[in-house]
Amino acid sequence: MNTKKTWNQHVVKKENKFIVLEKILHNFPISRADIASSTGLNKGTVSSLVNELLKEDIISESGPGKSSGGRRPVMLLFNQLAGYSIGIDLGVNYILGVLTDLKGKICAEQQTNFSNLTYEEILEEMYKITDSLIAAAPESPYGIVGIGIAVPGVVNKDKKIMLAPNLNWRNVDLKSTFEQRYSVPVTIENEANAGAYGEKNFGIGKSFNNIIYVSVGIGIGVGLILNGQLYRGNNGFSGELGHMTIEVNGSKCSCGNEGCWELYASERALLLNAERIGLKRNKQSEITLESIIDACNNGESEAIQLFENIGKYLAVGLNNIINTFNPEQVIIGNRMAEAKKFLEEPITNWIHDQSLWFSQKDLNINFSNLRTHATALGVAAFSAEEFLYYTIFQNKVSSAL
Numbered sequence: 001m002n003t004k005k006t007w008n009q010h011v012v013k014k015e016n017k018f019i020v021l022e023k024i025l026h027n028f029p030i031s032r033a034d035i036a037s038s039t040g041l042n043k044g045t046v047s048s049l050v051n052e053l054l055k056e057d058i059i060s061e062s063g064p065g066k067s068s069g070g071r072r073p074v075m076l077l078f079n080q081l082a083g084y085s086i087g088i089d090l091g092v093n094y095i096l097g098v099l100t101d102l103k104g105k106i107c108a109e110q111q112t113n114f115s116n117l118t119y120e121e122i123l124e125e126m127y128k129i130t131d132s133l134i135a136a137a138p139e140s141p142y143g144i145v146g147i148g149i150a151v152p153g154v155v156n157k158d159k160k161i162m163l164a165p166n167l168n169w170r171n172v173d174l175k176s177t178f179e180q181r182y183s184v185p186v187t188i189e190n191e192a193n194a195g196a197y198g199e200k201n202f203g204i205g206k207s208f209n210n211i212i213y214v215s216v217g218i219g220i221g222v223g224l225i226l227n228g229q230l231y232r233g234n235n236g237f238s239g240e241l242g243h244m245t246i247e248v249n250g251s252k253c254s255c256g257n258e259g260c261w262e263l264y265a266s267e268r269a270l271l272l273n274a275e276r277i278g279l280k281r282n283k284q285s286e287i288t289l290e291s292i293i294d295a296c297n298n299g300e301s302e303a304i305q306l307f308e309n310i311g312k313y314l315a316v317g318l319n320n321i322i323n324t325f326n327p328e329q330v331i332i333g334n335r336m337a338e339a340k341k342f343l344e345e346p347i348t349n350w351i352h353d354q355s356l357w358f359s360q361k362d363l364n365i366n367f368s369n370l371r372t373h374a375t376a377l378g379v380a381a382f383s384a385e386e387f388l389y390y391t392i393f394q395n396k397v398s399s400a401l
Helices: 003-027 030-041 043-055 119-135 174-182 191-202 269-275 289-298 301-325 336-355 371-393
Strands: 060-063 076-079 086-088 094-101 108-111 144-151 161-164 169-172 186-190 210-215 220-226 229-230 329-333 365-366
Touching: 003 030, 003 043, 003 076, 003 269, 003 371, 030 043, 030 076, 030 119, 043 060, 043 119, 086 119, 086 191, 094 220, 094 371, 108 119, 108 371, 119 144, 119 174, 144 174, 144 191, 144 371, 174 186, 174 191, 186 191, 186 371, 191 220, 191 229, 191 329, 191 371, 210 301, 210 336, 220 301, 269 289, 269 301, 269 336, 289 301, 289 336, 301 329, 301 336, 329 336, 329 371
Parallel strands: 086 144, 144 186, 210 329, 329 365
Antiparallel strands: 060 076, 086 094, 094 108, 161 169, 210 220, 220 229
């Protein structure tokens, strides 16, 4: 028996099966005939592969569609309720977890805020949220198909967290820890990468292929969508632009460098500046992003000036990125997107004055419409997609080796 030939036949079949699934996933409801004509696969192959997907509960059939002559065709649907994915956005001071179906619709969510917790304490909070989301999942053929965790730090190709400076984490294998506890596939991703992916798939980035997503929270991270694909860099370390130097001889950053962008343009910088000028506190005697926005809405000039300054520093970094990548779109996301009303004008004015004129052509500067949910949705989508890929490519190909 020619093992190599058999293996190749299995691979080609799986590749064709994935082509059929993708066509259904992005175009349902769709008929078998339309799949065949749009993919170039013959009708017999399509029919056979569709039957496999039906048996696996990945797709389903619905009533007949419109006829172009002859019998009305049976339409195929993607079964987005075949399983559920969990996406966890681990921030510097919060954890947001979402339960989504396989198309990214949020079915349940839970959030907790924290301050100065140890790694073990953060882990326990993540477990609580994950357990709650698992309990909220409806019955389905595949149950929980995976857990995605987005972290504010550097993640290598093996999904190990190399450095998360704002959490004071180094060399953390969160993937293995979660997989041992939950016995499902776990993926770890940089939070800005996940946010960029969330915006591209579910948010304001749907219509663009060259996107710079800037996650502005306690720190700053950047996710790059280049030519429609998430760009991770040679070893997975791209996007650490929150730590590019914008002030020579500037303040010391938790990453070890001096003058980093996030020291001057992040939510943390905003809060420190508010403390410095003695801005009025809210009822809980705490200055927060929300209390500063409230002060701006009440016309307090000091609060408005705080956002003017943060907006200019954000624009300095954005200007560097725009001149480097020439994107179609810049998306400002995470918590600072809530302050769009007070940040948009200083940012756009600075970029208009400082960016190279040809880099500004066809450039869109937008604020996230998913706000704080982009990252959790993006990392949940990674898990759902890995499940679909694994189901088709891995389950049976290995048996042909």
